Amino acid sequence: MSCDLPRTVLHGYFDGELDPVRAAEFETHLEHCPECVAAFEAEESLRSSIKSAQLYEKAPAPLRSKVLSQTRRHSRFPARLRLPLWTWVVATAAVILFAFAGWRILPGPRNNSQVLAAEILDAHLRSLQPGHLVDVTSSDQHTVKPWFDGRLDFSPPVPDFAEEAFPLRGGRLDAIDAHSVAVLVYGRRKHVVNVFLWPVKEADAAPRSGSLQGYHWIVWRKGGMEFWVVSDTSLADLEELQKLFSQ
Amino acid sequence: MLSSQEQSRFEQCAIPHLDAAFNLARWILRSRDDAEDVVQEAMVRAYRFFGGFQGGDVRAWLLQIVRNACYSWLEKNRRGDLMIEFDEEQQALPGPTPETLALANEQQTLLANALESLSPRYREILVLRELEGCSYKEIAAITSIPIGTVMSTLSRARRQLQLAVANPGRKEAAREL
Numbered sequence: 001m002s003c004d005l006p007r008t009v010l011h012g013y014f015d016g017e018l019d020p021v022r023a024a025e026f027e028t029h030l031e032h033c034p035e036c037v038a039a040f041e042a043e044e045s046l047r048s049s050i051k052s053a054q055l056y057e058k059a060p061a062p063l064r065s066k067v068l069s070q071t072r073r074h075s076r077f078p079a080r081l082r083l084p085l086w087t088w089v090v091a092t093a094a095v096i097l098f099a100f101a102g103w104r105i106l107p108g109p110r111n112n113s114q115v116l117a118a119e120i121l122d123a124h125l126r127s128l129q130p131g132h133l134v135d136v137t138s139s140d141q142h143t144v145k146p147w148f149d150g151r152l153d154f155s156p157p158v159p160d161f162a163e164e165a166f167p168l169r170g171g172r173l174d175a176i177d178a179h180s181v182a183v184l185v186y187g188r189r190k191h192v193v194n195v196f197l198w199p200v201k202e203a204d205a206a207p208r209s210g211s212l213q214g215y216h217w218i219v220w221r222k223g224g225m226e227f228w229v230v231s232d233t234s235l236a237d238l239e240e241l242q243k244l245f246s247q
Numbered sequence: 248m249l250s251s252q253e254q255s256r257f258e259q260c261a262i263p264h265l266d267a268a269f270n271l272a273r274w275i276l277r278s279r280d281d282a283e284d285v286v287q288e289a290m291v292r293a294y295r296f297f298g299g300f301q302g303g304d305v306r307a308w309l310l311q312i313v314r315n316a317c318y319s320w321l322e323k324n325r326r327g328d329l330m331i332e333f334d335e336e337q338q339a340l341p342g343p344t345p346e347t348l349a350l351a352n353e354q355q356t357l358l359a360n361a362l363e364s365l366s367p368r369y370r371e372i373l374v375l376r377e378l379e380g381c382s383y384k385e386i387a388a389i390t391s392i393p394i395g396t397v398m399s400t401l402s403r404a405r406r407q408l409q410l411a412v413a414n415p416g417r418k419e420a421a422r423e424l
Contacts, residue, residue: 007402007406008398008399008402010402011398011401011402011405012383012398013312015376015382015383015401017398023265042403042409046409047377047406048407048414049354049358049412050358050373050378051377052354052375053354053357053358053359054355054373055274055355055362055378056266056270056272056378057269057270057273057279058266058270059265059266059269059270059286060269060279060283062283063265063269063283063286063287064262064265066287067262067286067287067290067291068258068262070287070290070291071254071257071258071290071294072254104371120277129383131380131381131382131384131385132382133381134380135380136380137380150266151263152263170252173263175259175260177304178256178259178260179259180259180260180263214294218289220344223321228346245338
């Protein structure tokens, strides 16, 4: 007995890289192919032993400070040419013009949060592409939280709401508005909920919600953190999650 | 002005991936000390190129630079490592490195040994996929190889790793059957 299915299909499935049609085909194949079942189980056990061996080696602290001090030193000697005066004049004029145009077209702080909402939604959609959802896959808050250590300059809270039917699925880093932010990923039935959070200086703010292209979001600030939850699940679900976070 | 802005953008976008950079280099080079040197240099290099970085996946961009730096370093200092062919019969690498021996538990040592016995190309792809959690697309970007080759290399690399785990210390361990 020998299976002639290319091994790459099994690995593609194992890594979540097959499109839904091919994944379904492979699942059907698995039902009839003990050889692939055995190979698949071997891959799973290899992955779990890699995981438990904790082979990831973080950068030693001295390296971090050496890199920082070196790049900072370099930045004191800009390699760039000095710009002639007229470019400054043009640039300043452009900034004033844009600021004026922006002020005319998009009023006040609402603009800001709309722009940010669009950016968050983009990040949410990006995260749904294969392989982008989580950098650390775990339903254990004590695995996810330490994972952020050293990757961010703040320590995000990582609550687990499995009992409230929002099981933690993992975490990842993302960049919002050119800042690194923490993202916690929760499941809600078949939906994915992304929770973006980062430290802010502003005071606490009550939740506000909005919708964009069929997705809902809620934003609030509490205890020096700004939170954005976004998902295609119902707004009521998100409100529930928001309350859990604010407890 | 431009330069200090860039500096802080670099610190916000690139520095958070320093662990990823170090981990990849450590496993390609099989040494923490060498990885530290190579990563430090690569980060300064990355910093210089950062102005030209058009946005997108910073981690992939950075890892690509670090990876290239690792291979240049091996080319210069330890060409033997690069001679290990993928599927060909090969000479086993000299026993476990001090780095590996220092690892705490047995399971860890076993796996670290097995991983280190593979060719650098297999090591890097396993590290990127299993430790760094990169998608095939990201691996393709970092290693500059087509996605199809990523898939076949990964599948062979896992096979090799399984063999190496099953037969620790045997020369045959790292051979394709």
